[in-house]
Amino acid sequence: MRFSRVFFCLSLVLVLGSLAAAGTTHNRQKRTIGGQEFERGRWPWLALLRATIVTERLFGFLPIRHYHLYCGGVLLNRRWILTAAHCFTEDGSGGAQPGNWEARLGTVSLRSSPGEHFLNIVGQLLDDNNLRQWEIGIDRIVLHPGYNSSNLFSDDVALIRLSEPAPHSSRVQPISLPSPLVANFPRVGQMCTTKGWGCTTNGGSVVSRAREVQLPIYSPQLCSLHFAMTNSNKRLCAGYRNRNIGVCNGDSGSPLVCMSGSQYTLAGIVSFASRHRPESFPAVFTRVQAYLPWINSIVNTL
Template identity: 30%
Template sequence: MICAGAEEGGIDSCRVQRRGPVSTQRDGSCLQAKRRALRIRPPLVLGLLSLQNCSDRVLALGTAILTRPCPEDRMRGASCLQVLLLMLLGAAGTLESAACGQPRVSSRIVGGQDARDGEWPWQASIQHRGAHVCGGSLIAPQWVLTAAHCFLRRALPSEYHVRLGALHLGAASPRALSAPVRRVLLPPDYSEDRARGDLALLQLRRPVPLSARVQPVCLPEPGSRPPPGTPCWVTGWGSLHPGVPLPEWRPLQGVRVPLLDVRACDHLYHLGTNVPRAERIVLPGNLCAGYVEGHKDACQGDSGGPLTCVKSGRWVLVGVVSWGKGCALPNRPGVYTNVATYSPWIQAHLSL
């Protein structure tokens, strides 16, 4: 048996319904919580606490603590710090292992080079009946984010597997793992022309074990958008050039590309077309990255893969490879789905 409290009082449990195994009070209010897996905002991914039937939100360390009126008049004060310490004692040991966006191999890619083993540990290969079709990103032990257009309309989720921890796709690796897909979730606004919602959230059949070669990437804050010029990296096993697939002996590739202003990107895509200038080609829910002169870009087979940028020392999944005109052509930078636009939708599923 474990007891918790203070000799002088001030911290105690309230009599609450049996729904919540953890409860305490602050100034006549009860804190009732039930334990479940909840992805909180980056940079931490923890199995923490979600709370119910409450109001008066308090935020600390990315964890939401909600209060509701106490059913009894037991006016005892407990500081927020004391409450947080009691609630987080059991989870404190998991902070280091659950951190996202921190590969154990430092990145050195500056443009079109081979990746090293463990350099991009969230990189996934989406495979249909054993063949690589798209890239993806591990965002939690049981969840992978990729592009919606990677999935055949009539294909079953059971026909897909996700390969993680691999450096080469053409060679067997005892340290790589293959995880079957349980279900495929698409955003409610997805359009098949890829203009909107080109994301797919894959729930794996079971959580994958994390290691130096298999780690989640951080998700961005909802609505955030790094400024134009931010250096980011796109990775994948896609073609080196249109019609020139990556040889099986070549490892995962990565290229450094700067973010571009979305309106400027839209202007570039209008050049040489008959599309009216008032008609948007690149929409606000997109991101663009690359060079006006071309030369560096994602290509066929990279779809669904990650566009990641460093923020506060951690790698954040800013975009998902969606579409483009050719590969690395002048005035045709790569177009990505802005993950931050869909962060609330993603978080809602991860917390179920």
């Protein structure tokens, strides 16, 4: 009986997989602001952070109205995710409460489809983490003590702790952090990749499937002029001028990764872009290398 159930589940998985592949082929060329969709597992450290903020309760306790906040993040190890501090401060007290947030790992979907829900059940039956959908609560939010939204989001970095360890899976893996000893990482002109659920057009909403975009590291001197920015040694700029390419609303906290040697390495975290023309200016990222001592002090002690 158990063998029959497992065989039936596997058969359905194969059918759904074939249908999904057939249905998404034409979508791979859909563009964000210069980007494109990618397959699940391509960037196994990418995390979707979602907060559910209740705005109205029936009888004072039963939620009947709510809205969502979204940010990206990057998995550092099985318990910690790195993201942007402003994700938790720009929407009142609700965004600052860990219990309102959860992390989705190993996915490219903003919300699980019926097929993904089914695969999650099959993954539990077969004890196969690669089929599972992982939605894990947050039990701690740690903002950098120097964060200041009034100073162009200076020290815009935060760590969040998962309420339970992330799984062992080929689709859920931590990112490599940069070495503090490498002085020229990333170098100006180097092509790097950021990805997230940001809008596809200026003023749009988050998208249903994550997208990636390749951006060159931009001159820090020119970027500082564009944004009247100080302390550029703790920031990175990546992108173009007037190329219709860039990050957008909803990409906050998402990782910028660059090749270092033979592996992708975390270089930056999306902080902000031009408010009115994000597709026409480079984006500003928090330079992760500048925060390694702070990251290690939190991750290794809490």
